[in-house]
Amino acid sequence: MTTTEPTAKPFRNMPPPNLTDPYADARTQPFWDAARQEQLLGPKCAQCGTFRMPPSTFCPVCLSRELAWEPLPGTGTVYTFIVVRHPLNPMAADYVPFMPAAIDADGAPGMRFISNVVDCEPEDVRVGMPVRVVWNHVSNTLTLPFWTPV
Amino acid sequence: MSVKDKAAVVGIGRTKYYKRGQSFPMTQDEMAIKAITLAIEDAGLQKADVDGFALYSAAIDPGKVAAEMGLANLRFAATLTSGGGGAAGSIGLAAAAVASGMCNYAVSLMTLQQLRHRLGGTQVAPPADPEAAAAMAAMMRTPMTAFSQANIASPGHNFAMITNRHMAQYGTKREHFAAQCIAQRANAIRRPTSIFTEPLTMDDYFNARMISEPLCLFDYTPETDGAVALITTTVDRARDLRQPPAVIAGSANGGTGKHYSLLGSFQMPDESFASGGHRDVAKQAYRMAGIGPADVDVALLYDHFSPMVLMQMEDYGLCPVGESGPFVADGNTAWPNGSIPVNTHGGHLSEGYVIGMTHAYEAVEQVRGTAVNQVEGCEYALFTGGPATIPMSATILRKA
Numbered sequence: 001m002t003t004t005e006p007t008a009k010p011f012r013n014m015p016p017p018n019l020t021d022p023y024a025d026a027r028t029q030p031f032w033d034a035a036r037q038e039q040l041l042g043p044k045c046a047q048c049g050t051f052r053m054p055p056s057t058f059c060p061v062c063l064s065r066e067l068a069w070e071p072l073p074g075t076g077t078v079y080t081f082i083v084v085r086h087p088l089n090p091m092a093a094d095y096v097p098f099m100p101a102a103i104d105a106d107g108a109p110g111m112r113f114i115s116n117v118v119d120c121e122p123e124d125v126r127v128g129m130p131v132r133v134v135w136n137h138v139s140n141t142l143t144l145p146f147w148t149p150v
Numbered sequence: 151m152s153v154k155d156k157a158a159v160v161g162i163g164r165t166k167y168y169k170r171g172q173s174f175p176m177t178q179d180e181m182a183i184k185a186i187t188l189a190i191e192d193a194g195l196q197k198a199d200v201d202g203f204a205l206y207s208a209a210i211d212p213g214k215v216a217a218e219m220g221l222a223n224l225r226f227a228a229t230l231t232s233g234g235g236g237a238a239g240s241i242g243l244a245a246a247a248v249a250s251g252m253c254n255y256a257v258s259l260m261t262l263q264q265l266r267h268r269l270g271g272t273q274v275a276p277p278a279d280p281e282a283a284a285a286m287a288a289m290m291r292t293p294m295t296a297f298s299q300a301n302i303a304s305p306g307h308n309f310a311m312i313t314n315r316h317m318a319q320y321g322t323k324r325e326h327f328a329a330q331c332i333a334q335r336a337n338a339i340r341r342p343t344s345i346f347t348e349p350l351t352m353d354d355y356f357n358a359r360m361i362s363e364p365l366c367l368f369d370y371t372p373e374t375d376g377a378v379a380l381i382t383t384t385v386d387r388a389r390d391l392r393q394p395p396a397v398i399a400g401s402a403n404g405g406t407g408k409h410y411s412l413l414g415s416f417q418m419p420d421e422s423f424a425s426g427g428h429r430d431v432a433k434q435a436y437r438m439a440g441i442g443p444a445d446v447d448v449a450l451l452y453d454h455f456s457p458m459v460l461m462q463m464e465d466y467g468l469c470p471v472g473e474s475g476p477f478v479a480d481g482n483t484a485w486p487n488g489s490i491p492v493n494t495h496g497g498h499l500s501e502g503y504v505i506g507m508t509h510a511y512e513a514v515e516q517v518r519g520t521a522v523n524q525v526e527g528c529e530y531a532l533f534t535g536g537p538a539t540i541p542m543s544a545t546i547l548r549k550a
Contacts, residue, residue, distance in 0.1 A: 083363035127318035
C-alpha cells in the first residue's frame with residue numbers, strides 16, 4: 001500500500017485539479033482503484049485488444065462494449081505539449097505556467113494519456129522526451145496521474 | 151450525380167466588422183437581416199424570392215428571422231451540425247437544396263456578437279448564476295471527465311498542441327507562422343473593412359505576449375462582431391440575375407472519425423495528427439470539382455489560429471505535407487506575387503472573425519473579379535471551414 005495522504009499540490013508547475021472524485025462507473029472504477037495504489041492501467045477492448053482513450057462505451061474498431069484494463073509500466077514519451085502562459089480565468093494567475101501534454105504510454109499503442117508534465121520547468125520539456133508517471137493523491141477517492149521527465 | 155455546376159452564389163452582403171462587443175446595441179439577428187438584405191439587393195432579387203436557409207453553427211433561428219423579415223414562403227431550413235467547420239459546407243448544403251428543388255434561393259450566413267458570450271472562452275467561463283454554474287459542472291461530470299484533467303481549456307490550447315507537434319515533426323518555426331500573419335495583414339490594410347489598419351512586422355510578432363506556447367497573441371484571431379450572408383440559386387436562375395454567377399464546382403463536409411478529437415482528446419493517428427484534419431474533405435471536394443490543387447488560383451483558408459492555415463495548405467495539396475513553413479516563408483502565399491495567394495482578404499487574423507463567412511464572401515469576389523486584392527485571371531477559388539470538430543468543410547467556386 002503506497003497510498004499517501006491527499007495533498008492539493010504536490011508538484012511544481014501543476015494546475016490544481018478540477019475534480020475531487022473520478023465520478024467512476026463500474027467500467028472505469030478499476031483504473032481509479034489501481035491509481036490509488038500507484039499502478040497505471042491502460043483501457044483496451046477485451047475482444048480485439050485495441051487501446052482507446054477515453055475508455056468510451058464502444059470499441060471504435062469492433063464495436064464491442066467489453067473493456068479490459070492492461071497494467072502498464074508507467075513510462076512513456078511526450079507526443080506533444082504546450083506551455084500555458086496566459087491565465088484564461090483570474091484564478092489561473094496563481095499557477096501559470098503549466099504544461100498540458102499528450103503522452104504515448106509504453107505498452108499502450110494507439111492511445112494517448114492527456115495530462116500535464118509537472119515538476120520541471122517549461123524549458124525542460126521536449127516533444128519525444130521520456131517521462132514517467134507520478135501520482136497526485138487528490139482525495140480519498142481520486143488519484144490522478146501526471147508525468148515528469150525521467 | 152453531384153451538385154457540381156448545378157448552383158451558384160448570386161448575392162453577397164455583410165455588415166461592418168466591429169471589435170468585440172462594439173456592434174451593440176444592434177442584435178445578432180439585426181446584423182443578420184442587414185447582411186441578408188444587402189445580399190438580396192446585390193443579387194437583384196426581392197425578399198419574397200428568398201425561400202430557404204442553409205446554415206451552420208447555429209447562426210440564427212431561421213423561423214424567427216423569417217418572421218421578422220416577413221418571408222411568406224419558407225420551404226427549406228437546415229443546418230450542418232457542429233461549429234465553424236461547416237462554414238464552407240453550408241454553401242454546399244445550399245447547392246444541394248436548390249439543385250434538388252427543395253427551395254429556389256437559399257441564404258447561408260453567419261452573424262456574431264461577442265458581447266457577453268466569447269467563443270474563445272466557451273470552455274472557460276462558467277455561467278454567472280451559481281445555480282446554473284453548479285448544474286453545468288454536474289452535467290460535465292461523466293465517468294470520462296477525470297481522464298482528461300489537463301486544464302486544456304480553450305480552442306487556443308487545443309490548436310497549440312497540434313502546432314507544437316507540427317513544429318517538432320517537420321521543423322516548422324514561429325517565423326513561418328509570422329510570415330503568414332504578416333502576409334495576411336498586408337492584404338488586410340488595403341481593405342477598408344479590416345479591424346487592423348497597420349502593417350505587422352516580424353518584431354511586432356516576436357514582441358507579442360505568449361498565450362499558450364507556441365502560440366502568441368498574433369497567432370490568435372481577434373474577437374470581432376459582424377454578419378455576412380450569401381444567396382445561392384440554380385445556375386439557370388443565376389443567368390438572369392445582376393451579378394456574374396460564382397458557380398459551385400465542388401463542396402464537401404465531414405472528416406475522419408478520429409479527427410473528431412481535434413478539439414479535445416488528441417487521439418488522432420500519428421500520420422495525420424499534425425494536420426488541419428481536412429485531407430478527406432479536400433479529396434472529396436477536388437473530386438467533385440474535377441480539379442486538383444494546381445488549378446486553385448486563390449485559397450481562403452479558415453484561420454482561427456495561424457498555424458492551421460499552414461496545415462490546411464498541406465491538407466489541400468497546395469504544398470507537400472510538412473513543407474508549409476518554408477513554403478510560406480518563401481512568399482508563396484502572399485498577394486499579388488505568390489504562387490498561390492492565401493487569405494487575400496486578410497482572413498480572420500487581420501480583417502475580422504465571422505466564423506468563416508468572410509472567406510466565402512472573398513471567394514465570391516475573387517471569381518467575380520471584384521476583390522480588393524484581386525488575383526489576376528482567377529478561375530477557381532477554394533474556401534474552407536474549420537479545422538474544428540466534424541464536420542469540417544470546403545467549397546470550390548468557379549468563374550462563370
